[in-house]
Amino acid sequence: MTFGFAPSSAASLSTSASAVSASRLLEPAEWADAGIPLLRNPREVVSGLHTRHRPRLGTAIVAVLDPEERLCASASFSRRSAAADGWMFRNVLLAQLRRVIPHDLRRRTPVRTAVLLYCREGDARWTEEDGAWMWGLRDACTLHGLRCGAYITLTHDGWQVLGEGRGGRRPSADSAPEPFALSEVPPPSPRTGGAASEVLRRAAAR
DSSP states (O other): OOOOOOOOHHHHHHHHHHHHHHHSSOOHHHHHHTTOOOOSSHHHHHHHHHHHHOOOTTEEEEEEEOTTSOEEEEEEEEOOSSOOOHHHHHHHHHHHHHHHSOOOTTSSSOOSEEEEEEEOSSOSSOOHHHHHHHHHHHHHHHHHTOEEEEEEEEETTEEEETTTTEEESSSOSSSOOOOGGGSSSOOOOOOTTHHHHHHHHHHHHO
16 A cells, blocks of 8 residues: 655645746846837936935835936835735836826827836846846836836946946945936925925926
8 A cells, every 4th residue: 555645735836826926027138138228328317316216225216207218207115025026016116107107008109118226235136036126117017008118226336227238336325316417307305295296296387
């Protein structure tokens, strides 16, 4: 007589969940093949967002740019300590986009572009967490009618546009914000609504 143990349903579900989670990230090669539009002046974009939001480690900044690469809206938020998962990141990014700017789903082709800057530990090399952010950004852009733009990491070593090989030492996760002359829009005055709300208020007043 032979005795055996069938795999428990809990173990099967755990394996299945791990496989699904692993699929919700983009490898560097997949990101490069996705046709992500290049930023004309990535350092100016990075410096402008760094000055507006002053990110700390664990802070993500999603920004929407017009065809001339001018900032339409942006929002920053802290990453929770949960495991990296593209679906969760997608939901967070989509909620932030819906909060700061109307969708463009009625357009046949996207006009505005969303970029993501993430301030984290480590060096500029790709990680699975980066892959989950990439997946989340691409999916959130599709659901909000935007073009998926650059994914940028900000570390102690500086900034890096993943998939492009472009980067610089300043700003970094440790540097103080640079003078706002690098950006076309003056710094917003402090208010409880946040930087993105102030940008939208000025746009509505024009």
